[in-house]
Amino acid sequence: MTTRLYNPFLDFKFDNNTCFLTGKTLNSSDEKIQVFPVWMMRAFELEDKPFKMLDESVRTYKELQLPCSTEAAEAFEKMEMQVEQAMLSGFEAVKALPQEVLFQWVAKILYGVVFNEIQAGIRQSILAGEQMNFSQALVHKFRNLHAMLQSVVVPMEFEHKNPFTIEIFEVDNPENTFLYRDEINTLIFSLRMKNFGIVATLQDNGTNAIYHEEILTLVQDKKLHPIQFEEICARYFYSAYLFNRLPEYTFMETPQKVYVEPMPLNDWTMKPIFDSWTVKTYGQVLENFWKPWGFLLFEIIKDPENPMSFIKGPDGKFLENIPLEKG
Structure with a gap:
């Protein structure tokens, strides 16, 4: 029997009576899971902390379901x-x-x-008596993300290359550090806790790792100061913004599994895959992360040709022993 992937974007079905992942009708409104893992919310006392939505409304972490x-x-x-055990163990296990x-x-x-943002947007449009206006480019990205997430319940193989980049760094964090960031428009995520940091770009087909190859080579096998990890995050968040492609994927369904193949990112315009890097804009991103x-x-950006860096020294080598408090 052929596997069928569920697509909630066909009829924009984001109610609470339908399984968000499989489209199955639920028997009870109690059939829910938390967006943020329960163990993480408890470990860092996040349950009642505010989570700001795109419409400026505020929910608590535990309200996101x-x-x-x-x-x-x-x-x-x-x-x-599996992830909880690794993350509570630390860098090597992750x-x-x-x-x-x-x-x-x-x-x-x-x-x-994303699901909670869409639900909030639907509620707002109903109250305003207007149709919900939703970017087709974002629908395209979110639909692909949802299809790939179904690999949790459907056998799936990413062919030739992964559609995502996930980098894991050893970081000398202060005790009880927990710092989470995301940007849903560009599908980028970062997390800093325990003795590690993660940066993930979810639909770039590995291009961000190539774009930042010089810095990644410098920090390879190094234990980073938190300010160094945040500098890497700033670089990634900015390059995710500069990434100017809308990746396409083919999903080939067979009785055994679904095969996902990324399409080439080069297009007929011959434009570079990333827009031009602007030092001032990067500096504004870095200021926020620092x-x-x-x-x-x-x-x-005092020296626009060489913006401040705690990763690379004037000699081009990795900076050891950062004389700063850990943040």
Whole structure:
């Protein structure tokens, strides 16, 4: 029997009576899972902390939930337990996790935020008596993300290359560090906790890793100061913004599994895959990521040819022993 992937974007079905992942009709409104893992919310006391939505409304972390069938919830629980054990152990265990498992874990959180944002948008448009206006480019990205997330319950193989980039770094974090960021328009995610940091770009077919090859080579096998990890995050978040392609994927369904193949990113325009890097804009992004250390834009881009960096010294080598408090 051929596997069938569920597509909620066909009829824009985002109610609480349908499993968000499989499209199965739910028996009860109690069939829900949390967007953010329960163990993480408890470990860092996040449950009642505010989570700001795109419409400026505020929810708590524990209020972000997903309608989910028992079968899908069990599959997520199995995956989450694997990630929980690794993350509570630390860097080496996280590094050893299969990339696809980490992708599923990150994708569930990002898509979970997207699902809650869409529900909020639908509610607002109903109250305003207007049709919901939704970017087709975002629908395209979210539909692909949702299809790939179904690898939790459907056997799936990513052919030739992964559609995502996930980098894991050892970071000398202060105790009880927890810093989470996402940008759903560009499908990028970062997390800093325990003794590690993660940066994930979910639909770039590995291009961000190539784009940042020089910096990634410099930091390879190094334990990073938090300010160095945040600099990497700033670079990634900015390049995700500069990424000017809308990746296409073919999903070939067979009785055994679904094969996902990324289409080439080169197009007929022959434009570079990334728009031009602007030092001032990058400096503004970096200023935001470096808030705990108080560096201002004018300091960061004082020398526009060589913006401030705590990764690369004037000699081009990796900077050791950063003389700053850990943030």
